[in-house]
Amino acid sequence: xxxxxxxxxxxxxxxxxxxxxxxxxxxxxxxxxxxxxxxxxxxxxxxxxxxxxxxxxxxxxxxxxxxxxxxxxxxxxxxxxxxxxxxxxxxxxxxxxxxxxxxxxxxxxxxxxxxxxxxxxxxxxxxxxxxxxxxxxxxxxxxxxxxxxxxxxxxxxxxxxxxxxxxxxxxxxxxxxxxxxxxxxxxxxxxx
Numbered sequence: 001x002x003x004x005x006x007x008x009x010x011x012x013x014x015x016x017x018x019x020x021x022x023x024x025x026x027x028x029x030x031x032x033x034x035x036x037x038x039x040x041x042x043x044x045x046x047x048x049x050x051x052x053x054x055x056x057x058x059x060x061x062x063x064x065x066x067x068x069x070x071x072x073x074x075x076x077x078x079x080x081x082x083x084x085x086x087x088x089x090x091x092x093x094x095x096x097x098x099x100x101x102x103x104x105x106x107x108x109x110x111x112x113x114x115x116x117x118x119x120x121x122x123x124x125x126x127x128x129x130x131x132x133x134x135x136x137x138x139x140x141x142x143x144x145x146x147x148x149x150x151x152x153x154x155x156x157x158x159x160x161x162x163x164x165x166x167x168x169x170x171x172x173x174x175x176x177x178x179x180x181x182x183x184x185x186x187x188x189x190x191x192x
Contacts, residue, residue, distance in 0.1 A: 029160040030144040035151035036136065037164045042125055045132075045168045047175035051124045055117065062113055069106060135170045139163050 042048035084092050
């Protein structure tokens with residue numbers, strides 16, 4: 001009899017397990033403070049990763065351009081060094097000064113491009129956080145929180161107050177269509 005009762009209790013517990021799981025999912029930890037890893041939000045969400053990928057492509061293109069320019073300047077410098085023996089000192093100084101001015105101008109232009117890419121990343125990140133703010137606000141309200149802290153600035157906390165993974169899931173869900181559209185190749189219209 002006792003064995004039958006134990007089996008029935010176990011069977012009942014197994015049948016009700018999905019209900020307990022649903023109840024546990026609804027009972028998120030309520031805390032006045034939650035944490036979020038902003039860098040992980042940006043790089044870990046599909047939307048943020050798509051923005052980063054575009055910037056990384058531009059950075060790689062700039063690096064390739066820099067290597068090409070460097071090779072061209074080295075070749076020009078070698079040529080100038082070889083010509084040195086065949087020209088007057090005054091003429092060589094003029095050519096060398098012109099070359100130096102060219103190098104300085106190119107370096108400045110490439111540095112400007114590097115700074116522009118860094119600013120582009122900062123702007124993309126700022127716009128990303130502005131755009132996902134409603135998602136974070138919803139999670140904060142659901143958790144009953146009054147403050148959000150950067151998780152990397154917190155020395156010790158319970159994992160249950162970190163909302164990063166939940167936020168990434170919601171960001172990806174909200175921006176899935178936008179990312180899908182951006183990944184599809186553009187279809188050109190026939191020209192008449």
